Amino acid sequence: MHSKIHAKKGHDITVLERRWAGTNYRDEADGIKFVRFDLNICSNVSNKEIVYDQIRRPIGALRFISDRSMFALKTNKYLKQDEFDILHVHLPFATNILININRELSSRMVYTAHIGEERKRFALDSSAPLALKLFSPDLYLMKRVRKSVVLNEPLKEKLVRKGNS
Incomplete structure (x- = not known):
């Protein structure tokens, strides 16, 4: 929109x-x-492989990380060939890889955390996969970009209270 x-x-x-x-x-x-x-690592059919199901199994986690790494590498290559003012990102896993291979991007990066699965994504739910309980890609990214936008007001308030503004 x-x-x-x-x-x-x-x-x-x-x-x-x-x-x-x-x-x-x-x-x-x-x-x-x-x-x-x-990318040709994970399925190229939208919503066929759900992230939270993938990362529960070691082989699924490896495929997922490889897939997102490939996306980050291809994105980085593209960005080096083209000028841009703002990089608005929505995918925390791939963007965390991208921001670590090209730290210069962080000053022009805006991250939008979308509504959906917040309790799992921010490890606020006991049913969250262990990987997300140990490391939240969203929270890691929010601390490294120029600006973060959270579209869920109650979640935004919780994050601010926890020091993740």
Whole structure:
């Protein structure tokens, strides 16, 4: 929604994303460019493999980390070839890898934590996978980017109280 508004105002908007089955490598819609990367590690069918199920098993965790690492490497390569003012990210796992291989990005990076699975993602739920209880990619990322946006107001208040503003 916001991207369409900014594109209409003349801003150059490019979305970098995984290439899902049936999508083109490059597209444009409503003035927004889409650049998609083949990863070929995890499924290329949207929502076929759920993150929280994957990371419960060692082989699933390894595949997931490899997949997100590949996305981060391809994103970093793309960003080095193109100028940009702001990098707005939504994927905490891949972005944590990206920000650690290219720390210069953090000053231009905005992270939006979307609603969904917060209790697991922020290790606020006993059913969260052990990996997320030990390390929250969201919290790690929030401490390293220029700005974080949390779309869930009650969650935002909890995070601020815990010192994660």
